[in-house]
Amino acid sequence: MFEPVVKVKGLTKVFKSLKAVDSVSFSIFPGEILGLLGPNGAGKTTIIHMLLGLTTPTSGDIQVFGLDLRKRRKEIIQNVNFSSSYVSMPNSLSVKESLKVFARLYKTKNREKRIQELLEAFEIAGIKDKLVRHLSSGQQTRLNLAKALINDPKVLLLDEPTASLDPDIADKTRTLLRSIKKDRNISILYTSHNMREMEQMSDRIIFLHKGQIIAEGQPEEVVRSFGRSNLEEVFLKVAREEA
Ligand SMILES: Nc1ncnc2c1ncn2[C@@H]1O[C@H](COP(=O)(O)OP(=O)(O)O)[C@@H](O)[C@H]1O
Ligand SMILES: [Mg+2]
Structure with a gap:
């Protein structure tokens, strides 16, 4: 079993009275593409900012390459x-x-x-x-x-990388990212609101809602666990549940 390159435990960020990220734990393994999805405001960007050391967590631990991000950020960020x-x-x-x-x-x-x-x-x-x-x-x-x-880099964090691309360039970008991952065994965490892209790209997904992980696994597993036929339907169900 490979050691994870990123290991997050109990990660929490509170802005004033808002728990933007609520006790989130996950790992990213070498050569893995992990898709982070969830409605607007779910906490995706805040997690990425904490992984980069741009936002200080309220509590929780982040290890990258087995090193504590708080203490070894300079070294970590090189890769x-x-x-x-x-x-x-x-x-x-x-x-x-x-x-x-x-x-x-x-x-x-x-x-x-x-x-x-x-x-x-x-x-x-x-x-x-x-x-x-x-x-x-x-x-x-x-x-x-x-x-x-x-x-x-050994770890790539992509926040909505294809959001403003036309379908042709978006498709080429996905192909390129997949080939980079394969050739260089890098780990990618990325977010997108394109659910088909999530299904195509991700080895594993994490579904975030109001700062908490509500589902995780291979895209097909998550779809099945919600009794839906694709990720788009799962997304709509979650987003509209308490609207
Ligand atoms: N610097 C900040 N100050 C106060 N609230 C913030 C700040 N950054 C993000 N938030 C809030 O935290 C929540 C999560 O935001 P964000 O991580 O950007 O969500 P996502 O990327 O999933 O759309 C939102 O409710 C957002 O308004
Ligand atoms: Mg965002």
Whole structure:
């Protein structure tokens, strides 16, 4: 049995009187894609922010690579990366310049080659000189994803990575992420509101509702346990239950 790369225990975040994340425990194993899903406000982004050390947990433990995130964040973060549709890159740089900045920060080896590979993989080589502030949201997302891979991370945290992509690029992105996972055995935690994508991509899913895990397992298992025929139906049932 492999040791988990990420191990979360009793993770809780309280904002004033709101329990945004309520005693959540889970692990992510090497080479696994774990899908985190749940209605708006379920606590998905807050969990990702805590895993990155951007938000301090109210209580609970996070271990990454067997190390305590509170004590060893600097080391850990070298081998972790993330992308989020809601975090933008420095506005006044070009696409290529901004990747160079991150490559330098992460001390990426063979920078020029790595940047070229990523520009091509995400089909943004043609706009490498365009300023970030002039990018469409789909282009911005692809740049974010390229940035997320610049340090060859062992753990990748993706918050709604395909939200602003057209179906063609979204599909290519999924294929690319799956092949990266296979080739490099990296672990991916990601969120999406696209339930078909969740089913296709995830080895395992965690269903979050009001800060708590209400179901987890392989997508088919979760669908079965709710007596539904697909994840979309499960989502609608949960989201509408107490509306
Ligand atoms: N910085 C913050 N201050 C206060 N409340 C917050 C903050 N960040 C998130 N929340 C609240 O925590 C809950 C979970 O938010 P979030 O993690 O963004 O959910 P999700 O990503 O699943 O949509 C929401 O009710 C949100 O309004
Ligand atoms: Mg969110």
